[in-house]
């Protein structure tokens with residue numbers, strides 16, 4: 001099956017194999033034992049919350065503090081996605097988390113773009129022998145929830161505007177990080193500016209915080225919502241999502257691991273889908289969670305009875321929701337057999 005992944009964090013997509021390659025390239029020492037490395041990179045069984053979950057990102061981020069490390073990480077992640085049947089992906093990352101060794105945010109963005117370009121060259125080369133399908137990749141720049149990083153977020157906004165394209169580069173902004181600690185309301189001004197500058201954006205909301213967070217993101221003018229799991233806590237928010245057909249980027253494995261819902265038997269994914277909300281299915285952090293798009297579909301089929309019609313709707317929703325041009329969307333529809 002071919003896939004579209006709209007919600008995937010670069011630092012969450014670093015697998016053990018990718019981590020080894022990045023470390024070798026930069027002369028960084030990692031634990032020699034694969035199991036030990038896996039323990040550092042993946043979510044522990046007893047992970048209690050999103051705040052806990054976010055601790056897993058320290059190691060992958062430490063491997064992406066140079067231009068070559070970051071660019072190679074993007075290239076390797078794109079290669080992995082392509083080998084897993086993903087034909088279109090939006091990779092998100094926060095430039096401000098890559099400055100520990102002197103890169104600027106703009107250099108980090110350039111490095112990520114270079115990684116996409118290099119992956120494309122490899123893929124074109126492979127495609128000559130009909131070995132591989134094409135993959136198109138865009139970037140979403142994350143502002144981060146936190147204290148004291150207001151100017152870093154402003155800089156991300158400025159660069160998002162500067163580098164914004166309709167396809168083939170930076171296509172949108174996001175707000176990521178600890179939602180329960182730094183509530184969405186704190187970011188009203190930042191996204192008012194994004195809206196004024198016509199930068200499309202999505203906001204992680206209704207994941208670790210309640211429906212109120214989703215309501216605020218909608219008020220700010222978010223084009224999509226990251227997760228939105230807890231929207232069900234307020235029928236009015238569900239109504240707003242439905243009326244405005246705002247896509248939800250849902251990620252079941254991640255939602256289970258971060259306890260966005262305490263009891264997965266009450267996971268609202270299928271309810272949202274059946275009530276006509278614009279639900280999409282995504283991985284969030286394939287490396288850290290040990291998942292793929294294929295695995296997410298299998299999980300939804302086996303645990304929640306997702307059928308062929310449901311799958312088709314999810315794919316259609318993903319294409320509609322993508323931050324790209326009509327031309328690329330039409331190409332995706334052809335590739336996915338939606339027309």
Ligand SMILES: [Zn+2]
Pocket residue numbers: 007009176204226284
């Ligand atoms: Zn996310």
